[in-house]
Amino acid sequence: METHAPQYYFSFRCLGGGCPHTCCAAGWEIPVDPATATLYETLPPPLGDRVRAFWTIDPEGSPCFPLRGGSCPFLNGEGLCHIHIALGEEATPLICRTHPRFCYEYGSLRERGLCASCPEAVRLILEEDMTFHVSQEAGLEEEAPPLLSPLLTARETALSLLTAEGATLGQRLQAVLLFSNEVQVLLDEDRAEDLLSLCRFYREEFPLLEPAALPRRSPVLKKYLGLLEGLVILRPHWKELLKARKARSAGAAPLPSHMGERTAAYFLYRHWLRGVWDGDVLTWAEFAVLGTAVAASLSPLHPEGFPEVFRLLCEELEHSEENLTAIQDFLWEKGSLPELLALAAV
């Protein structure tokens, strides 16, 4: 099975006890997969008794470790895991062994990546431009969905627009939106066969907009901060950050171009191919711009700056399918391309 991964994927090493924002205290319950649950059922005391005393069954009927004071009950004072120390990593739940890695399958293609809710993943994502490692892995290969090949080519074009020479970050983000909008028109008209020539055109012609044609950025930013404020919130601190930014009238702080382009590339890589299943790519291009613009606008309010705000944003939005669906619905029903183009001018 063909497998893609960004090169930085292979450099990831968990920071363990040195992690400044450990995922073991991120406010998520820890799901226990069936194989690990079977192991825990027969684990001898005293650790076995402790494990069995802590776990519970979630509303979907699956075992999990509920949080204790916002953290996994097995997190010790040094930021390390009791189960890992006693029995090794292989005895921890699957999620603990795989986080922050994600893996999506699209019939004949598997894509791996690192989730930016982890500070070490954020460091790697922002450290270098995204390049891909392509390999063959074992796996049950299914037929390629019809939109896979055209949307892969289109994503490649969208990513190339993010690194176009001689353009500002804002112009690159706007170019991605304009291109994605045209991709969406072709998909909606059932003309996927015309995507190749559209990609060719955008690789030769970089579109530039008249700033005067766009709505004012400040009210647009407030509107989209309001959207994020109304979602499921994991940490009250995140909501306070959104509120504080909404109350300030200043424009967005300048964001170093390479950080903005790598952030947007991360979102495009992770979400664009969802369109293979539902034919919607414009939403995910808009989400990439929204995420980049919001993180840039909040970063002056956070002592740890842009990388930490980017991480918080991913923790809040990407770990909740409910939040992602709410954003997709909002962008479908109430999003406007001119507004998103204005937002893109970071």
Ligand code: SF4
């Ligand atoms: S957030 Fe990342 S670096 Fe920190 S403990 Fe979790 S996996 Fe390790």
